Amino acid sequence: AQSVSQHNHHVILSEAASLELGCNYSYGGTVNLFWYVQYPGQHLQLLLKYFSGDPLVKGIKGFEAEFIKSKFSFNLRKPSVQWSDTAEYFCAVNSGGNTPLVFGKGTRLSVIA
Amino acid sequence: DAMVIQNPRYQVTQFGKPVTLSCSQTLNHNVMYWYQQKSSQAPKLLFHYYDKDFNNEADTPDNFQSRRPNTSFCFLDIRSPGLGDTAMYLCATSKTNTLGVRTGELFFGEGSRLTVL
Numbered sequence: 001a002q003s004v005s006q007h008n009h010h011v012i013l014s015e016a017a018s019l020e021l022g023c024n025y026s027y028g029g030t031v032n033l034f035w036y037v038q039y040p041g042q043h044l045q046l047l048l049k050y051f052s053g054d055p056l057v058k059g060i061k062g063f064e065a066e067f068i069k070s071k072f073s074f075n076l077r078k079p080s081v082q083w084s085d086t087a088e089y090f091c092a093v094n095s096g097g098n099t100p101l102v103f104g105k106g107t108r109l110s111v112i113a
Numbered sequence: 114d115a116m117v118i119q120n121p122r123y124q125v126t127q128f129g130k131p132v133t134l135s136c137s138q139t140l141n142h143n144v145m146y147w148y149q150q151k152s153s154q155a156p157k158l159l160f161h162y163y164d165k166d167f168n169n170e171a172d173t174p175d176n177f178q179s180r181r182p183n184t185s186f187c188f189l190d191i192r193s194p195g196l197g198d199t200a201m202y203l204c205a206t207s208k209t210n211t212l213g214v215r216t217g218e219l220f221f222g223e224g225s226r227l228t229v230l
Contacts, residue, residue: 004155032217043117044156044203044221051217090156094217098163100170101219103148103155 002027004093006104013081013111021076021107023065023091030096033074035065036103039087047089050074061085086111116140119204119222126194127230134189134225136204145187146219147179148203156203162187163209194229201226 003026013019025031035047048059055067065076074091091104117138126132136145143164148156160169162181176198178190189202205219 009153034217036219036221041223043223044205044219046218049218100158100161101217102158105153105155 002093002095002099002102004091004102004104006089006091006107008107009105010108010110013109015083015111015113016080017111019076019078019081019085019109021089021091021109023074023076023104024072025074025091025093025102026072027093027095028072032094032096033065033067034092034101035059035063035074035076036090036092037087038090038106044090047076081109081111083111083113085109117204117206117220117222119202119225121225122223123226123228125228125230128196129193132191132194132227134191134202134204134227136187136189136222137185138204138206138220139185140206140208140220141184142206142208142220143184144207144209145181146203146205146207147177147187147189148205149198150201150203150224151199159189191227194227196229199227199229 005024007022033050036044037047038044048057050057050067057065063078088106088108090106092101094101120135146161147159150156159173180188201224203224204222
């Protein structure tokens with residue numbers, strides 16, 4: 001069964017610092033990859049997704065993620081974080097088609113002034 | 114705005130007392146999901162409906178049931194809640210393309226936080 005690992009439980013950054021959140025998955029075949037974000041008091045919402053094509057995916061709010069197949073990774077990046085990026089970030093993967101979406105445990109990002 | 118609404122947002126129940134959580138959507142999506150998320154853990158899929166077809170995950174306890182009376186509504190019934198069922202319950206929807214394949218993007222409600230005492 002597919003599994004997803006997010007290695008950082010809680011990340012604290014100062015405003016304008018660069019961000020990289022790690023995500024690794026276990027399944028080696030076809031995968032669809034997602035990052036979801038949950039701002040305080042709000043619902044989970046899609047940040048970006050990868051199905052195929054260019055492995056560097058651009059999302060909303062200046063986020064991007066790079067799919068590296070050889071490393072089974074889909075790390076999330078942002079060059080310069082803002083206080084409003086404080087949220088919980090979830091990586092999720094499915095094996096294509098109608099297979100279930102499997103989530104990682106999430107990484108809590110706290111951005112301080 | 115089209116959205117996914119969950120009620121109640123917070124529910125406290127006693128051990129063994131049945132509870133029902135509801136989810137409604139105005140997105141007209143044909144797939145609806147229930148996830149359970151315990152503290153500091155990943156959301157875990159309990160089951161989902163593809164139109165009227167119910168799909169239970171293999172490790173979902175029998176204590177958890179679901180109903181989908183129409184496209185817009187889906188219910189999660191916990192027949193005899195135990196202390197271990199304290200969690201956030203997330204409802205989500207998705208749609209399929211013309212070939213019946215899900216697009217993969219899930220639209221979530223804000224969750225129902227259940228506490229079992």
